[in-house]
Amino acid sequence: MSAPVMDPRIAPPFPEAALPILQNTQLRKNVAHATDVIQAKRGRLVAEKADWQELRESAAAIRAHALANLGAYLEEFETKCTAAGGVVHWAADAAGAQNIILGILREEKANEVIKIKTMTSAEIQLNPALEAAGIRATETDLAELILQLGNDEPSHIVVPALHVNRKQVREIFAERMGLPQLSDDPEALTAAARSYLRRKFLSVPTAICGANFLITETGAVAIVESEGNGRMCLTLPRTLIALAGIEKVIPRFSDLEVLLQVLARSATGERMNPYTSLWSGVTPGDGPQRFHVVLLDNGRSQILAHKVERQTLQCIRCAACLNTCPVYRQTGGHAYGSPYAGPIGAILTPQLEHMKHAQSLPYASSLCAACYEVCPVKINIPEVLIDLRAKLVDQERAENKRWFDPMYIGMRAANFAFASASRFRVAQKLGQIGAGFFTDKDGWIRRLPSLGARWSLSRDLRGLPKQTFREWWAVRERGNKGAK
Amino acid sequence: MRASLFITCYNDTLYPETGQAVVRLLERLGVELGFNPAQTCCGQMHANTGFRAEAFSQAKRFVQLYRDTECVVIPSSSCVAMIRDQYAGLFDELGTEELQKEFAALLPRVYELSEFLVDKLNVEDVGAWFPHRVTYHASCHGLRSLHVGERPFRLLSKVRELVLIPLANLDRCCGFGGTFSVKNAEVSTAMLDAKLGDMLATKAEFCAALDNSCLMHLGGALHRRVESLRPVHLAEILASTEEHPYEATR
Numbered sequence: 001m002s003a004p005v006m007d008p009r010i011a012p013p014f015p016e017a018a019l020p021i022l023q024n025t026q027l028r029k030n031v032a033h034a035t036d037v038i039q040a041k042r043g044r045l046v047a048e049k050a051d052w053q054e055l056r057e058s059a060a061a062i063r064a065h066a067l068a069n070l071g072a073y074l075e076e077f078e079t080k081c082t083a084a085g086g087v088v089h090w091a092a093d094a095a096g097a098q099n100i101i102l103g104i105l106r107e108e109k110a111n112e113v114i115k116i117k118t119m120t121s122a123e124i125q126l127n128p129a130l131e132a133a134g135i136r137a138t139e140t141d142l143a144e145l146i147l148q149l150g151n152d153e154p155s156h157i158v159v160p161a162l163h164v165n166r167k168q169v170r171e172i173f174a175e176r177m178g179l180p181q182l183s184d185d186p187e188a189l190t191a192a193a194r195s196y197l198r199r200k201f202l203s204v205p206t207a208i209c210g211a212n213f214l215i216t217e218t219g220a221v222a223i224v225e226s227e228g229n230g231r232m233c234l235t236l237p238r239t240l241i242a243l244a245g246i247e248k249v250i251p252r253f254s255d256l257e258v259l260l261q262v263l264a265r266s267a268t269g270e271r272m273n274p275y276t277s278l279w280s281g282v283t284p285g286d287g288p289q290r291f292h293v294v295l296l297d298n299g300r301s302q303i304l305a306h307k308v309e310r311q312t313l314q315c316i317r318c319a320a321c322l323n324t325c326p327v328y329r330q331t332g333g334h335a336y337g338s339p340y341a342g343p344i345g346a347i348l349t350p351q352l353e354h355m356k357h358a359q360s361l362p363y364a365s366s367l368c369a370a371c372y373e374v375c376p377v378k379i380n381i382p383e384v385l386i387d388l389r390a391k392l393v394d395q396e397r398a399e400n401k402r403w404f405d406p407m408y409i410g411m412r413a414a415n416f417a418f419a420s421a422s423r424f425r426v427a428q429k430l431g432q433i434g435a436g437f438f439t440d441k442d443g444w445i446r447r448l449p450s451l452g453a454r455w456s457l458s459r460d461l462r463g464l465p466k467q468t469f470r471e472w473w474a475v476r477e478r479g480n481k482g483a484k
Numbered sequence: 485m486r487a488s489l490f491i492t493c494y495n496d497t498l499y500p501e502t503g504q505a506v507v508r509l510l511e512r513l514g515v516e517l518g519f520n521p522a523q524t525c526c527g528q529m530h531a532n533t534g535f536r537a538e539a540f541s542q543a544k545r546f547v548q549l550y551r552d553t554e555c556v557v558i559p560s561s562s563c564v565a566m567i568r569d570q571y572a573g574l575f576d577e578l579g580t581e582e583l584q585k586e587f588a589a590l591l592p593r594v595y596e597l598s599e600f601l602v603d604k605l606n607v608e609d610v611g612a613w614f615p616h617r618v619t620y621h622a623s624c625h626g627l628r629s630l631h632v633g634e635r636p637f638r639l640l641s642k643v644r645e646l647v648l649i650p651l652a653n654l655d656r657c658c659g660f661g662g663t664f665s666v667k668n669a670e671v672s673t674a675m676l677d678a679k680l681g682d683m684l685a686t687k688a689e690f691c692a693a694l695d696n697s698c699l700m701h702l703g704g705a706l707h708r709r710v711e712s713l714r715p716v717h718l719a720e721i722l723a724s725t726e727e728h729p730y731e732a733t734r
Contacts, residue, residue, distance in 0.1 A: 015669075019670060366661025366664045370624070383573075415538040415542075428497050462707075465498070465499075465501075
């Protein structure tokens with residue numbers, strides 16, 4: 001199987017990308033099972049917090065406050081991090097961040113790096129850039145490793161290989177690690193990964209990580225993880241490069257008290273994530289002796305400028321919205337054509353792409369709002385989706401691109417009809433006549449033309465009744481008056 | 485008690501029997517029900533598809549038509565959600581201060597049907613009779629936007645001879661989503677398959693909901709698959725009595 005396209009600039013639109021996945025029953029079974037398990041765990045752990053809604057409120061307030069004062073907090077973070085021995089770099093976009101990282105690696109004379117699972121590195125397509133520069137990158141997160149070895153791509157923000165099951169993992173490891181006798185017992189699989197990765201941890205002196213939080217008060221970077229492989233990357237190498245979106249700052253160390261509670265419960269259904277690493281700059285004789293932080297904008301400051309869209313940046317990447325999303329449940333992450341999948345991906349990706357790519361994603365939602373209900377930082381994802389749809393329509397109208405598109409014609413016609421009751425009555429009559437051509441003798445429509453064909457793909461439609469409600473009401477009114 | 489019925493554009497055109505049921509039900513409960521024939525649409529379709537200026541026209545029209553009305557009853561949870569969740573933002577962006585004020589004054593008087601019955605009329609037993617096995621589909625907008633909660637269940641539980649069968653995965657979307665069902669027809673159908681699986685497992689005769697839009701989608705697929713499970717709007721169950729029993733229309 002060829003690797004799915006996860007670069008929004010070249011990925012096919014969502015409805016098209018979803019088609020082969022809808023045929024892949026094994027993948028869909030894996031996704032449904034995995035999300036059911038995580039959701040059940042999350043449900044239990046959220047239920048045990050009597051103050052869950054207050055925690056969400058606090059978490060949202062902390063994130064909104066950080067964003068409202070982002071400039072000041074970022075500068076303070078830079079000062080504190082620099083004072084602690086770190087080097088802070090600013091990247092305006094993906095290419096800028098790639099260049100900074102490649103520059104550091106050239107200085108280090110690195111031809112190999114180890115990586116901690118980093119959404120931001122996928123966002124800037126770092127691995128292909130490293131490969132092009134002749135630098136070998138090894139993912140050390142177990143799931144990311146599975147995908148890297150299997151020539152596959154992540155399909156989930158927290159559990160990137162959730163679409164792959166144990167038997168498939170065995171096949172990948174057996175082939176790529178040269179272990180034909182390997183069993184699919186989870187312990188055997190993790191043991192194989194451990195010995196494979198240990199060699200990397202002990203031999204590669206350069207690591208790249210992301211950041212869950214940047215703490216302004218102390219200049220520290222925080223990473224939360226489940227395996228301890230991240231901790232290996234953070235402590236063993238000589239040089240460490242952290243790539244972080246500028247929105248990751250939080251003001252105080254104590255803000256973690258709230259954020260770590262909601263993150264672990266929302267992400268993996270745990271009270272506390274197993275490993276939380278926090279470090280400020282460089283400590284002589286302990287851990288990496290050269291530490292760089294690359295602060296990435298890549299469209300974020302533009303998102304910040306919009307009143308409704310701004311909340312997108314509150315995200316702490318827990319992926320609870322993916323697990324609960326009925327669309328994601330059917331398609332998994334690959335259909336989104338972006339490292340950021342699911343509801344958060346549907347709002348974040350097109351904005352990071354300045355609404356020029358991933359334009360199908362704001363429509364990849366039934367607006368059921370299950371995402372908003374679980375979001376630990378209260379991002380009103382449906383509200384943002386609708387706002388982005390409006391932006392796309394405005395954009396397409398300004399470019400005069402879709403004047404003859406059936407959807408646009410229908411929307412204009414409906415608007416004309418809804419402007420007065422007399423027009424609406426005429427439209428209803430025309431609708432009855434028009435639908436009549438497609439209505440079978442039993443009163444049902446089985447096949448519709450144009451956009452309607454998308455409806456009749458799987459659904460019949462009862463033919464339009466001869467009498468509308470308003471006609472029935474008018475007849476009744478006349479009868480009532482007559483009776484009086 | 486006086487109330488004005490906002491039937492919604494698609495109920496008016498596609499499902500007049502739901503409106504007729506609302507009229508029978510509310511008049512039976514002593515409500516003096518009016519119908520303003522100038523009404524058309526709440527603007528939901530335009531708003532959710534990104535046609536904001538058009539949605540604004542519809543929203544403004546709604547407020548102008550109903551600003552002096554005692555209360556408005558709407559037998560569609562998604563249209564009520566449109567009014568509650570999106571009008572303020574539309575008026576904030578495109579409307580005048582006067583319009584915003586008029587809307588703020590009108591909003592508390594806009595009711596979804598089950599809200600109107602339980603909260604405004606304080607009635608749960610509406611005197612209905614519906615001798616069938618029924619399962620209830622919680623439309624997303626009713627569930628997560630309006631938070632109708634137990635209201636429909638309380639109403640259904642008081643209907644004589646009705647057997648209510650719980651539906652698994654009640655909070656999961658059926659895949660309609662307005663233009664989503666057309667723009668993403670295949671994914672919408674996959675969601676629909678999952679929902680129908682849960683529904684058919686109930687062995688119910690009827691699937692009730694507060695929204696004919698979900699029911700159009702579910703019922704359309706049930707008809708395609710020649711299943712005996714029938715969609716029915718809650719209003720039609722509540723309007724049914726021994727004297728005027730429900731007559732299947734779909």
